[in-house]
Amino acid sequence: MLGKSYKNRGRISLCAVFSFAVLLAVAPACGKKGGGGGQTGPTLGVNAWIVAIDDYQGENDPNFTAIINEFKRLFGKTDINIGEIVVRELTGPTASRLSFIDLYDDPNNNGLPDDMEELFEMSSGAGKQYLNIFFVNAIFPLGVIGLSSSINGPAENGTAKSGVLINTLGGFRNLSKADQNEQAETMIHEAGHYLGLYHTTEKNGHDFDPFADTPECNADENDKNLDGAVSAGECEPLDGPNLMFWQAARYVQETMSPMQNQEMIKHPLIRQ
Secondary structure, rough: OEEEEEEEEEEEEEOOOOOOOOOOOOOOOOEEEEEEEOOOOOOEEEEEEEOOOOOOOOOOOHHHHHHHHHHHHHHHHOOOOEEEEEEEEEOOOOHHHHHHEEEEOOOOOOOHHHHHHHHHHHHHHHEEEEEEEOOEEEEEEOOOOEEEEOOOOOOOOOOOOEEEEEEOOOOOOOOOHHHHHHHHHHHHHHHHHHHHOOOOOOOOOOEEEEOOEEEEEEEEHOOOOOOOOOOOOOOOOOOOOOOOOEEEOOOOOOOHHHHHHHHHOEEEEEEE
């Protein structure tokens, strides 16, 4: 699992922590369509799951709409169109419990947090094979604001890895414009992982993605404060502006390389 951390606005890898069947009794998921239609070229559909977010105001929620619009704008900078977006609400006791994800809870010792497994398996109720994005109230440990189940996640609904998590930090209503933009950036960052992308540079400054057209921020040259990590500030002249850099930044991060785009297009969720 690769994730994004709110603390220090950083994206973190949890692979060192986690190695990474059952439908639950919840209120019926109500699907509402949004987004565009008739796109040409590579297109990604999205199932957006609202998991017991009390302040969600329905399909015309201005805060959620602002996040989705920014997500679509950012994806517009890649070679992939965002197609249909189906918004589904999960309510009831089980959804309320699973809106607070504990990444360290793995009683069955299979390497996947049980809360996350349960939630992602709920995607079996989706009618279409789209990317499943689950919006929850909180993710524990504190600090993680986004998480993909894996690099190159499954194209099928209903598996323990069928989705990505987005931490709304308690709901949509109290998010500032900057917070909304960061939610959208987190969505595309985690979608990038799900569609096959690694961080361009990892925190240690010694591990990089396999693409020749993404710069590398080597710690030997760029860890100016010698803290053992390469920050977005230290890597701004290199791959810091890339959407798949490990840490969020105070400057704009909106770039994707041609090779990154081509890797995402290979994923079976992308309709040609």
